[in-house]
Amino acid sequence: MPAPDVDSSSTSAALPPGMVLGPDGKPCRTCTDWKSWNKIGKEKGKKGSKSNADGAAGGATATAAAGAAAAGAAVAAGTGSATFNYEAECPPDKEILGRATWTFLHTMAAYYPDKPSPMEQSTMKSLLSSFSQFYPCGHCAEHLRQEMKVDPPKVESRKDLSWWMCGMHNKVNEMLGKDVFDCNKIDERWRDGPADGRCD
Ligand SMILES: Cc1cc2nc3c(=O)[nH]c(=O)nc-3n(C[C@H](O)[C@H](O)[C@H](O)COP(=O)(O)OP(=O)(O)OC[C@H]3O[C@@H](n4cnc5c(N)ncnc54)[C@H](O)[C@@H]3O)c2cc1C
Structure with missing residues (x-):
């Protein structure tokens, strides 16, 4: 490690x-x-x-x-x-890297299968475990590993993974004194876009 x-x-x-x-x-x-x-x-x-x-x-x-x-x-x-x-x-600082990474993680969760096979669930767990080893902000990765011990990834469905990811991000938000995101809006933010169609 x-x-x-x-x-x-x-x-x-x-x-x-x-x-x-x-x-x-x-x-x-x-x-x-x-x-x-x-x-x-x-x-x-x-x-x-x-x-x-x-x-x-x-x-x-x-x-x-x-x-x-x-x-x-x-x-x-x-x-x-x-x-x-x-x-x-320029190479990314912590903020740019963080935004790009959350974009990837939430979008990946948003397109994860509704009914993943056992193999897909296992692969997702491995991916997140590897990710938490190699994320290039060491103290961020360390914090994530600690949180994942307490609250392991939920990979049984797209909804489970999306909500778990939202919860993880909110823990970081809280630690940094930022607003907590309403996880009910996760699909709107990361998959469907707002109902008024401004992103379509
Ligand atoms: C795994 C990980 C761990 C990190 N750990 C640390 C750390 O320990 N210390 C540190 O200083 N920085 C850490 N960061 C960086 C930090 O989380 C932010 O990415 C960075 O501060 C930039 O913040 P931001 O306000 O621009 O938006 P970000 O927090 O990057 O969020 C990007 C967008 O995601 C959406 N969003 C916000 N919250 C949620 C949520 N809960 N669910 C879904 N969508 C949401 C919002 O639309 C937001 O604009 C970490 C990043 C990652 C990926």
Whole structure:
């Protein structure tokens, strides 16, 4: 099992608040939100680093992109002669990775069979178990593994899996102080779209 990452608050190193270190002891982009990550770029910039290509980019451009990334928008930020689109061009931070992953997980649940075969149920359990080992935000994965021990995946039907996934996501929402999602709306959000047809 991969070693969990470490929040900067638990280390004595002079790291920006919110920065998380990966198991290799280096700053972990996929465990850190862009605003915290961006602070490293600013420090690098102060020290005269020439390159900001690793996404720890300092300066106004990256800050503008950080806002876009935090809002989940693929907004172009001016870089002088060119524009750059953070979400399209840069490796994901924790927020972008999280949104993309939840999109995949909820959509996968939404299209899971109503009556899965024993083999399909077993495959889904394996997939979720493997997923929780390799999700590239270590402390997120660790939290998920703990939750899955207490509340193992429900794979007996599409509805069971969709509601279980909704519950897992809500546990993370609650932990992060976000609104809890109404699981009665799971199919509307992830499969059917709203009744007024605006997504059709
Ligand atoms: C498995 C996993 C574990 C994570 N653990 C952590 C963690 O420990 N710490 C951390 O800081 N971040 C964690 N994240 C990231 C975090 O959950 C968010 O993805 C990220 O903060 C971006 O949040 P968001 O508000 O943009 O929307 P998200 O929470 O990513 O949600 C995306 C969309 O899903 C819909 N939605 C929201 N809640 C539900 C629900 N319950 N059921 C169905 N649909 C819903 C909404 O329409 C929302 O816009 C984790 C992500 C994943 C995939």
